[in-house]
Amino acid sequence: MQINITLPDNSIRNYESGVTGLGIAQSISEGLARVALAIEVNGNIQELNRTITEDAAIRIFTWNDDEGKKTLWHSSAHIMAEAILFFYADALLTIGPPVENGFYYDVDFQGKAFGSDDFEKIEKKFLELAKSGETFVRKEVSKAEALAVYAGNPYKTELIENLEDGSITFYYSGNFVDLCRGPHIPNSNVIKAMKVTATAGAYWRANQANKMLTRIYGISFLKQKDLDEYMMRIEEAKKRDHRRVGQELELFAFSEKVGKGLPLWLPKGTRLRETLIDFLKKVQEAYGYQQVVTPHIGSKQLYETSGHWEKYGKDSFQPIRTPEEGEEFMLKPMNCPHHCEIFASRPRSYKELPLRLAEFGTVYRYEQSGELHGLTRVRGFTQDDAHIFCRPDQVKEEFKKVIDIVLYIFKVLDFKEYVAQISLRDPDNQTKYFGTDEQWEIAQNAIIEATAEKGLPTVTELGEAAFYGPKLDFMVRDALGRKWQLGTIQVDYQLPNRFELEYVGNDNQKHRPVMIHRAPFGSLERFIAVLIEHTGGDFPLWLTPEQVVVMTIGEKFEAYGHEVVNILKNNGIRAIIDERSEKIGKKIRDAEVGKYPYMLVVGEKEMENRAVSVRRRKEGDLGTKTIAEFVEFIQAEIAEQLK
């Protein structure tokens, strides 16, 4: 019998019923057959060696497709598990999926230690097994059979019990068998390079109450060269790590004496911070925001009113007490309750809405010690926070304006690789949220509509909402590909209720405002960390801590050098002088390494002509300009960046 196979280009080919994916690949080209890893048949990804007996639309996947990589890595997880069992026969296997960069297998070593010493022997065994040319053979088994095979393994038993009888499959490869849905690559011998990259603890089923397993991460490739390139990329990325660059450029530091997770901002880092703050203040002023300032602590009662105490009391620094009266105060974990009280400080009219209160508010949160990470996860940080109090009918419009601010900021900073994520509540677990279904419905729709009307591409995540409302988060990746949340915009009907906020409408009746929480950077600390990693510390001219280094040729020109610096400073340009008795080559090298954008060399001929020799970092000598020309030149460049 003949069947019709539809290829991705919509062309149709005829095959004998029972043809395999590999057969189809071979009929298209031998080259394709050699690199084919998996096939999609009517939407289901499966092995190339499975037969196809009816008309189908297919796609063949290779290393160049995510599906191909995933299949290869999934198969690699099996081979790694086989290698692990070779050395640790008693180890209990659990799950071994592919991930973004490679794969892992979670193993219960039953008390035996597995450490970095094991990496090499696993890699060696892995390559040996791969080379032996194992095929992956699929077998359907009954639930009873499956349970019998895994009688001694509570993890697999638990997995099997949650599966439908009749849908359970095992995969045999070499001497190894694993409960697995598949699919797998045709033959393990295509894998030529593999590395065990890390081990980590991981809770069974991601639940802290369960036993901690040993997660072994690995990555595999079809070519040794690809592995080498991958390792090189990781090394390059590490050079951009904000913790390293921040130390090298003297932006911030940590001190054990001060406490972990509490960054100290050094002068240059502070200058960067202040520049960002000034920039954002100007933008926000243009959008009708008003700056406010509130204290770093607030009475515990404030947070009982807001609900934060109930929800996050355990995750906060514990309240501090006044010595005489025993009043309890909390280090503020949020600015919003304070801002609610500013709203409530006098009667409000509908005419003053939307009221937009902004504050660069420093907050303190208890983060688990193992979770602290450079500037991206700290215990004390400053939010570029603001709260918009508005009428319910203004929510969508205000939300759109905030999106405009975020997108403008990202544009100026040349941030392109972000993901806008709509975080909605978990429909299966609504008890962890405050508020009525109706309010959630309205708020969620406002966000969905606002992003749609702005044409902002978004992804939607259920269960990621705040306890008081849904939000739109802007996610970015750091140098090593880890995801972090930066900006956030959140709609909140709860806090105005809890603080009984009211305004008088044009009907002379009292009404409840809606709040929008928003922070385009999220936290300055995290934002700067990501900025450092995206730029490698090579900040845009307008933002960099010191824009110009004036370097003197000899001590005769020091007075002139200082004069140049003063003129630059008077024109709002951040400049310093290097008047060490070093050769000009040394000064230039230090400035290049220190990432100062402009170097101005001043010597005899410059002094005579009231000029400077301009050198742009990474580009080299740009020739001579008068001081006035240079001021105009650099100001034009800065203005262009802020457009």
Next chain:
RNA sequence: GCCGAUGUAGCUCAGUUGGCCAGAGCACUUGAUUUGUAAUCAGGGGGUCGGGGGUUCGAAUCCCUCCAUCGGCUCCA
């Protein structure tokens, strides 16, 4: 918080079959040099070897414990 790893000068790192006063480069400092577009030369200071405890005639090196950091997990208002 949990699992694993790491911790030698301000920074990057040498230094294990346990054994001379613990080393280098950069940085810092002093002196000489006054320099023309990516590293001038010579001297000097600086380390409770993360903290504490133990084993030993003897510990940076072996053991225990605490702390910090790193990679994950969990969490993230």
